[in-house]
Amino acid sequence: MATWNSAMLQDSASPLMEQLSFFHNHALMILLMITVLVGYLMSTLFFNTYNYRFLLEGQMIEVIWTILPAATLIFIALPSLRLLYLLDEINNPLVSIKTIGHQWYWSYEYSDFMKFEFDSYMIPSNEMSKNMFRLLDVDNRAVLPYNSQIRLMVTAADVLHSWTIPALSVKIDATPGRLNQISFLLNRTGLFFGQCSEICGANHSFMPITIESISSNFFTKWILKMSES
Known part of the structure; x- marks a missing residue:
């Protein structure tokens, strides 16, 4: 069961990820029907x-x-193009972070607030408690409000990196000297984990990303607390 779950997409935490899951199932059903049809025809031959x-x-069978493959490609292409457009859409953000x-x-x-910044390091294995996730938990989480449009601006200070959260359908390159942006919306509270998806050096697998999604009220209190400290 664990092996089967690892082959599937993560549970969605944003509307865009829900759309990606729907498209995944849509394309998978088409591939399944094609496989069954071709398998049946090959067995009869x-x-x-x-x-x-x-x-x-x-001429008729030709x-x-x-026509059938062309129609199949249209059924795959139309929702795919719609989804590509939605993934690139930038809405008016309520919160912008860099x-x-x-x-x-x-x-x-x-x-956006009383400007403050912090670094987020992976917690070493020998310092972790039992309720932490190895190679995924960090000392300072990025805290964001759910049901709010978030704009993320990403860059890098040294080499190429990639800021990725699979549950949010977010993957954007961090390029030195360039500022990229992406928009997303969290539709539930919780902890969401990701990792750098660009091979950036010897410790590439030791720079995880942890998002903590909380309500707007708690987010306001957290902002005030961080500003005071």
Whole structure:
């Protein structure tokens, strides 16, 4: 069961990830139908005894096997293009934060409020408690309000990095000298984990990302507390 779950997408925590899950299931059903049809036709070819040595053409079947794949591609392409458009859409953000990739940790800047920033390092295995996740938990989590449009601006201080949270369908490159942005919305509270998805050096696998999604009221209190400290 654990092996089967590891092959599936993570539980969605944003509307875009829900759409990606729907498209995944849509494409998977089409592939399953194609596999069953082709398998059935191949089995009949292997085991039947029909032969007709004067057969030179079959215009009707040729038309059918040209139109069917074209229609199948349209059924895949239309929702795919719609989803690509939605993933690139930038809405009016309620909160904007900036994250900077370093070798090998992340920095976060909350400039919408009384400006403050902090670094986020992975917690070493020998310092972890029993309720923490190895190679995923960090000392300072990026805290964000749910049901709010978030704009994330990403850059890097040294080499290429990639800020990725699979449950939010967020993956954006952190490039030195360039500021990229992406928009997303959290639709539930919780902890969401990700890792740098760009091979950025020896400790590439030791710079995780942890998002803590909380209500707007608690987020306001957290902002005030961080500003005072």
